[in-house]
Amino acid sequence: MAVSVDNYRTDGSRVVVLIQAVKLRFSYRDREVLNGIDFIAEKGKVTVLMGRNGAGKTTLLKHFNGLLKPSSGKVLIDGEEVKYDRKSLLKVRKKVFYVFQNPDDQILSPTVWQDVAFGPRNLGLSGNDLEKVVKDALKAVGLEGYEKRLCSTLSGGEKRKLAIASALAMNSDYYIMDEPSANVDGDGFEMIVETVEKLRSDGKGVVVSTHDLDLAKAVGDRFYFMENGRIVWSGEKFNYRIARKLGIRTFAFGKVILSDQVNHAVKKVDYVAVQNGDASIERSFRIISGNAVFERAVLKAIEGYCVLFVCDDVERMAEKMEKYPIDVEILEE
Ligand SMILES: Nc1ncnc2c1ncn2[C@@H]1O[C@H](COP(=O)(O)OP(=O)(O)OP(=O)(O)O)[C@@H](O)[C@H]1O
Ligand SMILES: [Mg+2]
Incomplete structure (x- = not known):
C-alpha cells in the first residue's frame, strides 16, 4: 500500500495521527493573512499557538476543521487531505471540533x-x-445544575465553560481551542487546564491558541509562534526571548547580562556571577561564584535582580537561558 511521505517524521518513524498544514496560504479578499504555513499537531499532544493580535492565529485554526478553505496549500487530517464538498466537511467536523474564540459564535440553542x-x-x-x-x-x-438555564443569561465565563462542555460531549479526535482561557476566573482556568490534560491523556489532539502564558506553559507540548501570517518559531520548550520579541505577554522578571569579561561600565547590576572565580572583581559587587553559579544566577534574575554573568561562550549561555522567564542580553564590547 502506498503511504504518503506526510505520514512520516523526519527520523523515519511513522505518524498517522495528526493535523497538518502544508504551505498554507489564505487571503481575505485581496489581503493575504497566511503566507505559507507549515504546521503539525499530533494526537495525544497539546500544540500551542501564540502571537500578536492579528497575527493570523484564528484564521489558521479555522482551516483545521474546514471552516476556511486555503487559497493554496493544503490541510491533512490523519494523512488525508481535507476536501470541501459537504460530505467531506461533515466527516472532518465530526473528527475535529472547533471551540470558537467568542462563545456566542458557538452557542446556538x-x-x-x-x-x-x-x-x-x-x-x-x-x-x-x-x-x-x-x-x-x-x-x-x-x-x-445549569441544565435549564437560558444560554443568553450566562456570564462570559459560564458561556466559555458551556462551549467547552458542548465540545467534550462530541468526543471528537481533535479539539481546536481558540483562546479558551479568555474571560475565566482562577477556578475556570484550573478547569480548562484539567480539561486539556484529560483530553491529552485520552489520546486526543489539542490545538490551543492563547495569549495566556500560564495556560501555554501548563499544557503545551509544542509551541508555535506566529507573526504576520508566518510561523516564525516553533519548539518543545517555551522560548522567553523570542516570545518577548514577538509581543507575547510574559512576566517582567529580572535580567542577565552576558559578557566574556567583567565590565566595570555596567553600573546597574545587582550581582556579578563568575564561573571561573575571577579574582579581579571590585569588592563593591555582590558576587555569585563557587558551586551552581548558573542556577543561582538565573534564580537571582527570576527574583528580579540584574545579574552580570561572566563566561567564555556567551552565545551558548544565551541559548541555555532561553527557557527561563528572564531577559537575556549579550553585552557587545
Ligand atoms: N473576515 C475577515 N475579513 C477580513 N479580514 C479579516 C477577517 N477576519 C480576520 N481578518 C484580518 O486577518 C488578520 C488575522 O486575523 P486573526 O483573527 O486570524 O488574528 P489572531 O491572531 O487570531 O488575532 P487575536 O489575537 O486578536 O485573536 C487580522 O488583520 C484581521 O483583521
Ligand atoms: Mg484570534
Missing part, C-alpha cells in the same frame, strides 16, 4: 442542556445515553 445535547443528538445519541453524555460534560466544566 436556547438552554444549556439543549446546547450540549445538540451535537451528540445529531450523531444519533438519544435517551439515557444522551442524558449521560450531557451530564458528564456539564460536570467536567462545573456547570451541573
Whole structure:
C-alpha cells in the first residue's frame, strides 16, 4: 500500500495521527493573512499557538476543521487531505471540533442542556445515553445544575465553560481551542487546564491558541509562534526571548547580562556571577561564584535582580537561558 511521505517524521518513524498544514496560504479578499504555513499537531499532544493580535492565529485554526478553505496549500487530517464538498466537511467536523474564540459564535440553542445535547443528538445519541453524555460534560466544566438555564443569561465565563462542555460531549479526535482561557476566573482556568490534560491523556489532539502564558506553559507540548501570517518559531520548550520579541505577554522578571569579561561600565547590576572565580572583581559587587553559579544566577534574575554573568561562550549561555522567564542580553564590547 502506498503511504504518503506526510505520514512520516523526519527520523523515519511513522505518524498517522495528526493535523497538518502544508504551505498554507489564505487571503481575505485581496489581503493575504497566511503566507505559507507549515504546521503539525499530533494526537495525544497539546500544540500551542501564540502571537500578536492579528497575527493570523484564528484564521489558521479555522482551516483545521474546514471552516476556511486555503487559497493554496493544503490541510491533512490523519494523512488525508481535507476536501470541501459537504460530505467531506461533515466527516472532518465530526473528527475535529472547533471551540470558537467568542462563545456566542458557538452557542446556538436556547438552554444549556439543549446546547450540549445538540451535537451528540445529531450523531444519533438519544435517551439515557444522551442524558449521560450531557451530564458528564456539564460536570467536567462545573456547570451541573445549569441544565435549564437560558444560554443568553450566562456570564462570559459560564458561556466559555458551556462551549467547552458542548465540545467534550462530541468526543471528537481533535479539539481546536481558540483562546479558551479568555474571560475565566482562577477556578475556570484550573478547569480548562484539567480539561486539556484529560483530553491529552485520552489520546486526543489539542490545538490551543492563547495569549495566556500560564495556560501555554501548563499544557503545551509544542509551541508555535506566529507573526504576520508566518510561523516564525516553533519548539518543545517555551522560548522567553523570542516570545518577548514577538509581543507575547510574559512576566517582567529580572535580567542577565552576558559578557566574556567583567565590565566595570555596567553600573546597574545587582550581582556579578563568575564561573571561573575571577579574582579581579571590585569588592563593591555582590558576587555569585563557587558551586551552581548558573542556577543561582538565573534564580537571582527570576527574583528580579540584574545579574552580570561572566563566561567564555556567551552565545551558548544565551541559548541555555532561553527557557527561563528572564531577559537575556549579550553585552557587545
Ligand atoms: N473576515 C475577515 N475579513 C477580513 N479580514 C479579516 C477577517 N477576519 C480576520 N481578518 C484580518 O486577518 C488578520 C488575522 O486575523 P486573526 O483573527 O486570524 O488574528 P489572531 O491572531 O487570531 O488575532 P487575536 O489575537 O486578536 O485573536 C487580522 O488583520 C484581521 O483583521
Ligand atoms: Mg484570534
